[in-house]
Amino acid sequence: MGLLRVEKISTKKVSERVEEHLEASIRSHKFQPGEKLPSVRELCDLFGVGRSAVRDAITSLKGKGLVETRQGEGTYVCRFDTAKLLHQFLLLSNQQSIEELFQVREILEPGMVKLAAQRRTSEDLQAMELAMNEMKTKEGEGHEQSDYKFHLHIAEASGNQILYRLMDFISSSIKQSMVEFHCSIVSDPLILEEVIEQHALIFEKIKAGEAEPSSEAMLNHLEFVRNLMRKYDQEKSLDIGK
Template identity: 55%
Template sequence: MNVEKISSKKVSERVGEQIENLIITGHFQSGEKLPSVRELCELFDVGRSAVRDAITTMKGKGLVDVRHGEGTYVQSYDPAQLFRSNMLLPDMKDIEALFQVRAILETEMVKMAAENRTEKDLREMEKTIRRMRTACHEENETLDYHFHKTIAKAAGNHILYQLMEFISSTTQKAMVDFHGYIAEDEAILSNIINQHEQIFENIKLGDGEGSSKVMHIHLEEVKRLMQKSILNETESCL
């Protein structure tokens, strides 16, 4: 079994991450009893409090079941649940990974939308953009979701639409903070809305390649701004 020794920074979190990884990769199976606290201390070369805190966190995520007097057992693993838990307070690495996925999905999805969109889809996209220009930032958050989901719907692939719903739900906390951040700068907000409009115009023209290029530019800009908002929030807490 390959494990890493734990550094002194955020010891319990690092312990939890490694145990979770062992569960994900199948080293610990559903229903299997984890090693004892003492054995985990020896395995990771950490103190008992770090292991106990890690187990408490995993219990809160629904990954393990702590049975008094018996030990800790692995629960059925749900990747969606773990992903949602990890994305509640994303870091730079999370955002980079998320937008890699979004770029793969959405730059191709928008090409499909340009080919398959209906007049009803176009009206819905146009209405959403108009509302973005007058909405408060709380409503803009919802409108942003709706615009991208409308594109997914216009693409005509129900599985792709479900994937977009999943990604949207996992990033809800980050997007709330993000929209609050961009709302403080009218120029940034206007630029984001303009990018949505450019995407829409290319879809309306049936230009799949043009739609894909603008979507890529948009996602790169949103990623940059989200990372900047997280950095600013981190610095304000120091």
């Protein structure tokens, strides 16, 4: 059934060891998505452990979204589902997660905007410009939504559906957490003006078909926003500590 031979388990945290072996087999595709795992009895015999250890291990794997149990059928390896992935991430969301996702944006978007500069259509440019103009008039959550749409339109203009889905996932994951942060941007006219000018520069470089300059403008923008976020989080922590 695709599972390598394993040594009998005799340590104290038996269920964790069973979980580790099964997870490793799933992630290395020894068990394929949609494939049924051996029965509880078969896993007990294979690992030399009791039923409770196997059941606890399967429960943990279910919590990670790696397997699902079907009544009367058994346990199956889950197929990749971005919606489930997003739901799990939102449950675990914290400031470190937001920081890490923003780091992914800094890796992803400078390359993505190059493709957008090369492939954008008139409809793409129109959608970007509309979202950019909305940023000048909307406040709070409305401003954040316009910012979200602007970056997503760039992803769409790249013509790469995988990049688009990644951007949608990342932006959706951090969107709610950044509402307060965007409110703080809107409340400071100088910062708001700078952010709008940065978006305008990115747009102009995409419109002109300038791949490298658009990438540089995007990276500068993301670095600027990340530094603002860190400053905002520091000030928020100080306020809470008072």
